[in-house]
Amino acid sequence: MLSAIWETEGLQTVGIVVLVFASIKLLHILGLISFSEDSVEDELELSAVRHRPEGLEQLEAQTRFSRKELQILYRGFKNECPSGVVNEDTFKDIYAQFFPQGDASTYAHFLFNAFDTDHNGSLSFEDFVMGLSILLRGTVQEKLIWAFNLYDINKDGYITKEEMLDIMKAIYDMMGKCTYPVLKEETPRQHVEVFFQKMDKNKDGVVTIDEFIDCCQNDENIMRSMHLFENVL
Amino acid sequence: MAAGVAAWLPFARAAAIGWMPVANLPMPVAPTEKNKRQDELIILNVSGRRYETWRNTLDRYPDTLLGSSEKEFFYNEDTKEYFFDRDPDVFRSVLNFYRTGKLHYPRYECISSYDEELAFFGIIPEIIGDCCYEEYKDRKRENAERLMDDQEDNKDAKLPNMTFRETMWRAFENPHTSTMALVFYYVTGFFIAISVITNVVETVPCGSSPNMKEVPCGERYTVAFFCMDTACVMIFTVEYLMRLYAAPNRYRFMRSVMSIIDVVAILPYYIGLVMTDNEDVSGAFVTLRVFRVFRIFKFSRHSQGLRILGYTLKSCASELGFLLFSLTMAIIIFATVMFYAEKGSTSSKFTSIPASFWYTIVTMTTLGYGDMVPKTIAGKIFGSICSLSGVLVIALPVPVIVSNFSRIYHQNQRADKRRAQKLQKARLARIRLSKTGSTSAVLHSKRNGLFNEALELTGSTGEEKHLSKSASLIESQHHHLLHCLEKTTNHEFVDEQYYQQSYLEAGLQNYPSRSPSLSSQDGVTGTCCTRRSKKNHHPLKHMHTHLQGLQELSTIHIQPLSTSRSSLNMRVEEPAPLNCQSSQITTAIITIPTPPVTTPEGDAHLPAAPSLQNVVKVSAL
Numbered sequence: 046m047l048s049a050i051w052e053t054e055g056l057q058t059v060g061i062v063v064l065v066f067a068s069i070k071l072l073h074i075l076g077l078i079s080f081s082e083d084s085v086e087d088e089l090e091l092s093a094v095r096h097r098p099e100g101l102e103q104l105e106a107q108t109r110f111s112r113k114e115l116q117i118l119y120r121g122f123k124n125e126c127p128s129g130v131v132n133e134d135t136f137k138d139i140y141a142q143f144f145p146q147g148d149a150s151t152y153a154h155f156l157f158n159a160f161d162t163d164h165n166g167s168l169s170f171e172d173f174v175m176g177l178s179i180l181l182r183g184t185v186q187e188k189l190i191w192a193f194n195l196y197d198i199n200k201d202g203y204i205t206k207e208e209m210l211d212i213m214k215a216i217y218d219m220m221g222k223c224t225y226p227v228l229k230e231e232t233p234r235q236h237v238e239v240f241f242q243k244m245d246k247n248k249d250g251v252v253t254i255d256e257f258i259d260c261c262q263n264d265e266n267i268m269r270s271m272h273l274f275e276n277v278l
Numbered sequence: 279m280a281a282g283v284a285a286w287l288p289f290a291r292a293a294a295i296g297w298m299p300v301a302n303l304p305m306p307v308a309p310t311e312k313n314k315r316q317d318e319l320i321i322l323n324v325s326g327r328r329y330e331t332w333r334n335t336l337d338r339y340p341d342t343l344l345g346s347s348e349k350e351f352f353y354n355e356d357t358k359e360y361f362f363d364r365d366p367d368v369f370r371s372v373l374n375f376y377r378t379g380k381l382h383y384p385r386y387e388c389i390s391s392y393d394e395e396l397a398f399f400g401i402i403p404e405i406i407g408d409c410c411y412e413e414y415k416d417r418k419r420e421n422a423e424r425l426m427d428d429q430e431d432n433k434d435a436k437l438p439n440m441t442f443r444e445t446m447w448r449a450f451e452n453p454h455t456s457t458m459a460l461v462f463y464y465v466t467g468f469f470i471a472i473s474v475i476t477n478v479v480e481t482v483p484c485g486s487s488p489n490m491k492e493v494p495c496g497e498r499y500t501v502a503f504f505c506m507d508t509a510c511v512m513i514f515t516v517e518y519l520m521r522l523y524a525a526p527n528r529y530r531f532m533r534s535v536m537s538i539i540d541v542v543a544i545l546p547y548y549i550g551l552v553m554t555d556n557e558d559v560s561g562a563f564v565t566l567r568v569f570r571v572f573r574i575f576k577f578s579r580h581s582q583g584l585r586i587l588g589y590t591l592k593s594c595a596s597e598l599g600f601l602l603f604s605l606t607m608a609i610i611i612f613a614t615v616m617f618y619a620e621k622g623s624t625s626s627k628f629t630s631i632p633a634s635f636w637y638t639i640v641t642m643t644t645l646g647y648g649d650m651v652p653k654t655i656a657g658k659i660f661g662s663i664c665s666l667s668g669v670l671v672i673a674l675p676v677p678v679i680v681s682n683f684s685r686i687y688h689q690n691q692r693a694d695k696r697r698a699q700k701l702q703k704a705r706l707a708r709i710r711l712s713k714t715g716s717t718s719a720v721l722h723s724k725r726n727g728l729f730n731e732a733l734e735l736t737g738s739t740g741e742e743k744h745l746s747k748s749a750s751l752i753e754s755q756h757h758h759l760l761h762c763l764e765k766t767t768n769h770e771f772v773d774e775q776y777y778q779q780s781y782l783e784a785g786l787q788n789y790p791s792r793s794p795s796l797s798s799q800d801g802v803t804g805t806c807c808t809r810r811s812k813k814n815h816h817p818l819k820h821m822h823t824h825l826q827g828l829q830e831l832s833t834i835h836i837q838p839l840s841t842s843r844s845s846l847n848m849r850v851e852e853p854a855p856l857n858c859q860s861s862q863i864t865t866a867i868i869t870i871p872t873p874p875v876t877t878p879e880g881d882a883h884l885p886a887a888p889s890l891q892n893v894v895k896v897s898a899l
Contacts, residue, residue: 054622054654054655054656055655057656058654058655058656058659061656062659117317118288120285121285121286121288122285124285125285125286139286140290143287143290143756143759143760144760144763145713146771156293156296159296173289176292177288177289177292180292180293180295181292188295189299191295191296192295192296192298192299195296196296196299212300213300216297216300216763216766216767217767217769219763220763220764220767220769220771221771222777223771223772223773223774223776223777224767224769224770224771224772224777225769225770225771225772225776225777225780226769226780227777227780227781228769232767232769236300236302236767239302240299240300257299266301266302266303266304266305267298267299267301269304269305270298270301270304270305271295271298273295273298273305273308273762274291274292274294274295274308276308276310277288277291277292277308277755
């Protein structure tokens with residue numbers, strides 16, 4: 046009689062244990078529970094893109110910088126970006142350090158696109174130096190063309206009010222919050238209005254490159270300020 | 279602004295050309311490099327090891343030894359190099375700071391030698407980068423404590439004039455200082471031992487007379503034990519009173535752990551004296567006697583090891599807590615399981631879950647008394663799982679406690695958490711400081727830097743240059759860049775306080791904001807040799823004028839183009855009266871359209887075309 050009790054009890058126990066383990070295994074197979082923290086495969090860091098610039102002679106020929114100036118520029122560039130290219134985030138970081146009070150990321154984005162002439166998403170030393178060559182050593186015409194290129198966000202040859210508004214907001218963002226007089230919501234918009242009044246001669250709502258260059262060349266202030274940074278470097 | 283980024287400043291300035299067509303105001307003049315020399319290599323000879331770097335690299339930090347003219351003192355004419363008779367290994371870190379802008383602390387370096395080198399080269403240790411800062415602080419704290427310990431050891435030297443009280447206290451705290459103290463130390467130790475042994479022996483059953491049952495010795499030799507007890511308590515009381523008298527800070531002494539132990543040790547005796555054989559409370563009185571065993575803790579004054587053990591337990595509190603918690607969880611789980619497994623069997627000892635607790639604890643700690651055993655098969659299976667897991671659960675936290683114990687000797691006892699918290703706060707404070715530092719530098723230099731421009735324009739000689747703060751060229755270029763941005767947007771950077779004020783005032787005012795177009799102003803000079811004094815009562819004045827229905831004016835530019843030297847010599851820091859020949863300027867209500875009569879004499883002219891909205895500043899009084 047005792048053995049019968051033992052038997053039933055034992056079978057019952059065994060049955061219960063088997064059931065429990067089987068259900069756990071089933072859930073594991075279904076992926077509902079996991080026993081160990083799945084180790085996430087570390088994303089293979091793509092080896093840092095390395096880029097070497099063209100030779101010094103070529104750059105000398107293509108830009109208006111002297112050899113020494115190119116050397117100085119490259120040393121500074123390489124210091125900050127050892128891999129030889131600047132991607133947009135690094136660029137934004139660097140630019141933001143010059144404007145501690147405001148948020149320079151939007152304007153840095155536009156600037157990045159203006160420098161990145163081949164639109165490959167990263168700024169190499171050649172792009173950098175070409176842009177600087179125009180800005181520092183170019184003729185006023187070239188500088189104005191460069192500025193037009195900056196404002197024309199979608200590079201279609203026309204500056205619309207929306208594009209200008211984006212640029213204006215980006216510039217005002219760099220000022221930050223603590224300004225005098227207090228920045229208002231409509232300040233950038235009004236600034237854009239003034240700009241368009243000045244530039245848009247035929248009042249068609251867009252500014253073409255010829256209108257832009259014409260108007261700037263007739264404006265004394267702008268002309269003068271174009272020469273402002275000539276002694277940089 | 280980080281040093282490395284300074285290399286990108288020319289780029290940022292060139293990119294500012296993008297703002298020019300948008301700006302409506304003329305731009306300020308750019309700072310010129312006065313002596314533009316080609317970048318050259320300089321050689322730094324540190325105890326024979328030659329380091330070479332560009333001069334510009336060192337110039338990044340003009341307030342250190344290598345960045346300033348102080349290094350000229352170390353210039354060796356013959357070899358055309360700078361010679362420093364210092365440690366060349368530490369100099370590597372110093373030079374790397376100039377190159378990368380980050381100061382690192384090498385771990386193998388001794389903390390005090392590193393500090394000395396930093397002090398010599400004029401670099402403050404607070405700018406050590408985040409990667410090395412914690413290590414640096416830890417080592418520094420260790421060193422400081424070591425020095426403090428050394429100092430404490432020296433305290434044993436007897437001071438010439440010590441009062442009797444001080445002598446006594448010193449004798450109590452450091453028994454090896456004098457013979458009397460030693461004697462006292464051993465006597466108290468002896469009596470503590472006697473007292474504890476007495477308590478123990480009291481309960482031993484002594485030999486019994488044939489007719490009586492066995493009685494404990496305490497009840498057989500009541501008088502003897504009572505006398506022993508009295509003697510011990512007498513000694514302890516005297517000792518406690520003496521310590522209390524000698525303590526320099528009695529209140530603090532009374533709150534310390536040792537004194538509480540002393541009090542608890544002797545209190546039961548006195549309570550027993552006071553309470554005679556009152557049947558009701560005698561039960562409580564018996565319980566009080568338990569506290570006599572606390573006398574054993576008095577030994578901790580005599581034993582350093584005991585104190586350290588107490589320290590360890592206190593510091594391992596979290597690990598012990600974890601152990602306790604996990605054990606509790608396991609006990610509850612297994613007790614429940616055992617209870618339900620054994621429910622079926624007859625005459626089972628597992629009458630309830632709390633009753634199963636006892637079984638679980640005994641099994642998990644591998645004691646196995648055997649007073650409760652499972653009878654069903656399921657119970658036996660779970661019982662064996664329970665004992666196996668018990669071994670594991672207990673074995674896990676023990677190494678942690680052991681390593682903690684060894685750590686206690688070498689590390690600070692302050693809680694790691696508190697330290698990390700302070701560190702985090704300090705780090706955030708440092709970051710904030712550097713950020714506000716740069717912005718306030720801009721604002722500050724706006725007031726001073728404009729002086730320089732005025733000086734340059736008026737072609738003044740060098741003797742006035744001493745007024746200019748020697749901001750580095752990079753700084754002045756950076757400020758010029760920010761200045762151009764201000765001009766482009768026709769708004770100014772101000773500090774937080776001023777912004778709050780003007781924000782409030784703007785809420786009261788509601789002037790329509792017409793964008794100013796002053797493009798045709800300001801003839802040749804085209805700059806702003808303005809002097810602005812931001813005084814606190816400006817906003818009030820503005821409100822005042824507005825309320826009086828005058829045309830809005832926020833500020834008036836005063837252009838002291840050809841002010842005399844006396845005015846230039848005025849210090850700008852004080853928002854004090856501008857003596858810029860402008861004593862005639864009254865702050866009072868200035869009405870426009872008439873241009874204010876109060877212009878300073880000379881060629882100053884206001885850019886006030888009355889019809890246009892001006893951005894003018896009231897020059898104070």
